[in-house]
Amino acid sequence: MTIRFDQKVILLTGASSCNPDKQMGFAGETVWRFFKEGGTGAVITDVQDELGKISNDSINKKGYKSFYIHLDVTNELDWRKVIEKTLYEFGRIDYLVNIAGIMDPESIEKTSPEKWQNVIDITQKGTFLGTKSVIQAMKNTGGSIVNVSSMAALSGSGTYGAAYSASRASLLNFTKSSALQLSKYGIRVNTILPGWARTPFTEHLYKEDKLRESRENQIPLGRWGDPSEIAAGILFLLSDDASYITGSSIIIDGGVTATNFQLQNREN
Numbered sequence: 001m002t003i004r005f006d007q008k009v010i011l012l013t014g015a016s017s018c019n020p021d022k023q024m025g026f027a028g029e030t031v032w033r034f035f036k037e038g039g040t041g042a043v044i045t046d047v048q049d050e051l052g053k054i055s056n057d058s059i060n061k062k063g064y065k066s067f068y069i070h071l072d073v074t075n076e077l078d079w080r081k082v083i084e085k086t087l088y089e090f091g092r093i094d095y096l097v098n099i100a101g102i103m104d105p106e107s108i109e110k111t112s113p114e115k116w117q118n119v120i121d122i123t124q125k126g127t128f129l130g131t132k133s134v135i136q137a138m139k140n141t142g143g144s145i146v147n148v149s150s151m152a153a154l155s156g157s158g159t160y161g162a163a164y165s166a167s168r169a170s171l172l173n174f175t176k177s178s179a180l181q182l183s184k185y186g187i188r189v190n191t192i193l194p195g196w197a198r199t200p201f202t203e204h205l206y207k208e209d210k211l212r213e214s215r216e217n218q219i220p221l222g223r224w225g226d227p228s229e230i231a232a233g234i235l236f237l238l239s240d241d242a243s244y245i246t247g248s249s250i251i252i253d254g255g256v257t258a259t260n261f262q263l264q265n266r267e268n
Contacts, residue, residue, distance in 0.1 A: 024227055069082055098148060145182075151256060220259065
């Protein structure tokens with residue numbers, strides 16, 4: 001395997017699922033492959049502190065350098081603490097992966113303003129604050145930011161809830177604006193749009209076999225994605241292999257959005 005990430009440091013949000021003894025999400029697959037390809041250090045952040053600490057311990061036990069720190073992505077003070085500790089521990093920040101997000105599957109009619117705002121804040125405000133917070137550090141080295149959106153950003157949604165689709169769609173334009181404004185510093189910003197992949201999040205969301213099968217039947221490749229396949233896209237965009245790519249989006253969805261795609265509001 002190539003050593004693409006020698007002397008590099010990565011910061012990930014929503015990253016408590018990095019324990020290889022359990023089912024991992026996008027962050028877990030990303031951070032383990034990052035280290036296998038020569039990465040120097042990782043910063044694991046989340047609000048699920050117990051899971052985050054267990055994940056970090058599993059990384060350290062393999063001899064890799066990382067630390068866990070609590071991060072509410074909507075809290076600017078939390079971000080300051082994360083950046084300060086990262087620079088103290090590693091002296092640099094090369095990569096930021098904005099993964100943190102939540103879903104409220106309720107209809108517009110049943111969604112309270114508070115629930116709507118919570119979804120929007122974690123995805124939109126969290127990504128904004130993360131991007132803003134790393135700029136100064138990345139000015140020194142150039143850097144790469146990947147915002148994890150969703151194929152739901154490309155279609156109206158009855159299944160996921162309007163707040164989720166709206167928040168994910170906003171990342172596409174924010175990515176373009178960030179790419180334009182930060183290009184003068186040599187900082188690249190791109191987006192990944194995952195489709196249905198087997199993560200702790202989707203395993204909880206799609207508990208019923210019938211519902212999982214209905215989703216699988218909508219995927220032209222005939223199967224759910226693996227988080228490692230999403231991680232491969234994230235790491236490509238972070239790496240110098242994508243050195244001439246910024247303000248772009250990569251869809252990794254098994255071909256779903258190539259069809260006449262919409263997320264139905266009925267589960268059958």
